Amino acid sequence: MGSEPGMTLVAGVDTSTQSTKVIVCDAETGAVVRTGRAAHPDGTAVDPAHWWRAFQEATGCGPDGDPAGGLLDGVAAIGVGGQQHGMVLLDEHNAVVRDALLWNDTRSAGAAQDLIAELPGGAAGWAEATGLVPVASFTVTKLRWVAQHEPDNAARAHSVLLPHDWITHLLRSDRGAEPTTDRGDASGTGYWSPSTGEYRPDLLKLAFGRDLAVPRVAGPAETVGETVAGALLAPGTGDNMAAALGLGLRPGDVVVSLGTSGTVFGVAERPVADTSGTVAGFADATGRHLPLVATLNAARVLTAAAALLGVDLSTLDSLARSAEPGAGGLTLLPYLDGERTPNLPDAKGLLNGLTRGNATPANLARAAYEGMLCGLADGLDAVRALGVPVERVLLIGGAAASEAVREIAPALLGVPVSVPAPAEYVAVGAARQAAWALAGGAEPPSWPVSAVEVTAAPTKEIRELYGQVRDRALALLK
Numbered sequence: 001m002g003s004e005p006g007m008t009l010v011a012g013v014d015t016s017t018q019s020t021k022v023i024v025c026d027a028e029t030g031a032v033v034r035t036g037r038a039a040h041p042d043g044t045a046v047d048p049a050h051w052w053r054a055f056q057e058a059t060g061c062g063p064d065g066d067p068a069g070g071l072l073d074g075v076a077a078i079g080v081g082g083q084q085h086g087m088v089l090l091d092e093h094n095a096v097v098r099d100a101l102l103w104n105d106t107r108s109a110g111a112a113q114d115l116i117a118e119l120p121g122g123a124a125g126w127a128e129a130t131g132l133v134p135v136a137s138f139t140v141t142k143l144r145w146v147a148q149h150e151p152d153n154a155a156r157a158h159s160v161l162l163p164h165d166w167i168t169h170l171l172r173s174d175r176g177a178e179p180t181t182d183r184g185d186a187s188g189t190g191y192w193s194p195s196t197g198e199y200r201p202d203l204l205k206l207a208f209g210r211d212l213a214v215p216r217v218a219g220p221a222e223t224v225g226e227t228v229a230g231a232l233l234a235p236g237t238g239d240n241m242a243a244a245l246g247l248g249l250r251p252g253d254v255v256v257s258l259g260t261s262g263t264v265f266g267v268a269e270r271p272v273a274d275t276s277g278t279v280a281g282f283a284d285a286t287g288r289h290l291p292l293v294a295t296l297n298a299a300r301v302l303t304a305a306a307a308l309l310g311v312d313l314s315t316l317d318s319l320a321r322s323a324e325p326g327a328g329g330l331t332l333l334p335y336l337d338g339e340r341t342p343n344l345p346d347a348k349g350l351l352n353g354l355t356r357g358n359a360t361p362a363n364l365a366r367a368a369y370e371g372m373l374c375g376l377a378d379g380l381d382a383v384r385a386l387g388v389p390v391e392r393v394l395l396i397g398g399a400a401a402s403e404a405v406r407e408i409a410p411a412l413l414g415v416p417v418s419v420p421a422p423a424e425y426v427a428v429g430a431a432r433q434a435a436w437a438l439a440g441g442a443e444p445p446s447w448p449v450s451a452v453e454v455t456a457a458p459t460k461e462i463r464e465l466y467g468q469v470r471d472r473a474l475a476l477l478k
């Protein structure tokens with residue numbers, strides 16, 4: 001594979017929960033000319049070496065990131081987007097100390113509670129300081145868990161990075177240089193302030209009991225290093241921030257992403273501090289802010305429902321579309337992997353309203369889609385309540401490919417839904433950041449995004465029933 005004649009090529013990487021995806025595109029227009037992907041292992045604690053191996057498999061690069069005839073051949077700049085929050089602990093020689101604890105690992109739920117209690121001001125104090133109220137997903141709680149449960153690992157730790165920081169670092173020709181991150185991913189740690197743009201080493205120390213080195217926060221379009229082949233490295237960012245960049249979000253646009261996580265987010269000019277902790281006050285990758293709600297359960301609710309019914313995803317889709325809205329009164333609270341919004345780390349899924357009359361595969365399939373989307377409709381209400389304007393929803397992530405999702409989403413979300421042309425928008429955003437680092441300037445290059453709009457009459461009664469079942473469960477589980 002050689003350079004496409006006349007084109008300047010940039011690459012975007014999405015090192016996400018289930019896989020690594022790589023695109024190579026024209027820096028001027030964003031047109032994708034090459035793609036690659038490779039799977040990650042399952043589990044919520046993963047050796048970061050798997051992500052680097054997946055990167056090599058997806059691109060054909062050598063262990064030093066040399067593209068030599070592979071997917072990245074001729075690429076002028078690379079950006080890496082990655083799953084947020086994952087704790088990559090390194091020793092003083094930059095060797096990984098233990099498996100990374102991922103965003104969906106709930107073992108640090110107790111640590112989150114402790115940290116809230118230990119800071120004067122509690123939840124409000126954390127929201128004010130970092131934009132976040134600690135829950136198990138955030139890196140700061142994982143540091144506390146290691147300090148408490150694994151003193152030997154804690155003693156070896158010298159620095160803490162996030163997944164995108166680690167892959168970006170491995171891509172550098174000079175791995176002895178200081179690692180970097182960006183404000184988007186730093187804002188998901190719980191020890192960085194989106195209001196001041198500075199780390200809060202006091203909060204890291206509160207969690208870990210001592211200082212740890214942290215990566216330098218690079219500017220949005222900075223070049224942070226070079227690969228062995230001389231390609232520029234952009235700062236990279238968290239996957240949701242990268243998706244926002246890939247879609248070129250405008251005020252009024254809110255993204256609903258249906259990957260392993262479900263997320264709902266929009267851009268804001270000012271930092272957000274939600275003391276209830278429902279909306280995380282993240283920063284974005286452009287210098288703005290990205291208020292976001294995340295659920296632990298999205299696309300894999302559908303894979304679990306398909307496995308339960310013994311069918312593939314395409315049959316699950318047809319079954320769900322053949323059922324009436326409301327699934328005959330079946331409601332699924334989709335907390336299969338525990339849940340983050342609402343904050344129920346130990347919860348399990350709950351199927352309510354089962355009768356002999358409605359016990360059909362079609363209703364069960366439909367309840368899975370409706371339950372997943374009702375959880376995100378709650379998230380949409382929460383970001384709207386914080387003043388984020390919601391004129392239309394952009395639906396992305398693996399499960400946005402589902403016809404049933406496209407049919408049911410506008411009815412439950414209650415706003416027009418646009419489905420952007422199928423693409424890996426996290427990787428697109430990372431590539432756009434790379435093009436920005438290459439070109440310089442105040443704003444990233446403008447790349448077109450086409451989308452189709454899907455509409456449906458709102459079905460409030462399904463959300464009402466879901467709300468009743470959710471509130472009864474919350475009263476039991478809290």
Ligand SMILES: Nc1ncnc2c1ncn2[C@@H]1O[C@H](COP(=O)(O)OP(=O)(O)O)[C@@H](O)[C@H]1O
Binds near residue numbers: 016
């Ligand atoms: N047509 C479809 N219907 C439902 N789910 C789908 C469909 N296509 C892909 N998925 C799901 O999308 C998920 C992967 O989405 P992705 O956004 O890449 O996740 P992540 O970024 O978390 O790794 C997988 O769980 C996969 O089963």
Ligand SMILES: O=C(CO)[C@@H](O)[C@H](O)COP(=O)(O)O
Binds near residue numbers: 085137239262
């Ligand atoms: O925890 C969050 C956001 O706060 C997740 O959105 C992760 O960033 C993982 O994303 P996916 O791999 O599911 O896309």
